[in-house]
Amino acid sequence: MTLNSTVIVRDQGFSSEDWQGAFTPLEEATAQTDALDMPANADPDTVALAGLRIIRIPFASFADGRGFTLARSLRLRGYTARLRASGHVIADQYAMARRAGFDEVEISAELAARQPEDQWLARANWQAHDYQARLRGTA
DSSP: OOOOSEEEEETTEEEOOOOOSOOEEGGGOOTTOOEEEOOTTOOGGGSOOTTOSEEEEEESOTTOOHHHHHHHHHHHTTOOSEEEEEESOOGGGHHHHHHHTOSEEEEEHHHHHHSOHHHHHTTOOTTTTOHHHHHHTOO
16 A cells, blocks of 8 residues: 555554544534544533534644543444544554544654554454453453
């Protein structure tokens, strides 16, 4: 696969962008918004989730875990559509991102070159390494 400006990471590996619409910043969202850019410090209780087909949550730094908390909160509130992490997420965080509720991760082509697909695929079996399920005896 030729790397463009961004790469989408899923359990199957690297893929190209397949979302055709534009993302609307949270402060500009309307009832007709279907793709939302939601900052990691947003309050999920103030966001109307109906009609949204994709939410993208940016990570300013791989050390900032607020996006994981926000993703989990959105899933607990009943959001079932596509959820994407973007920015500074590293391969070591992929399993955590999936467990938090993200469907995919959007990374730069530069990061994809530094952390190639095989590093992400090594974490793609994220359900098999769930320590909580092993403790409950359900893994």
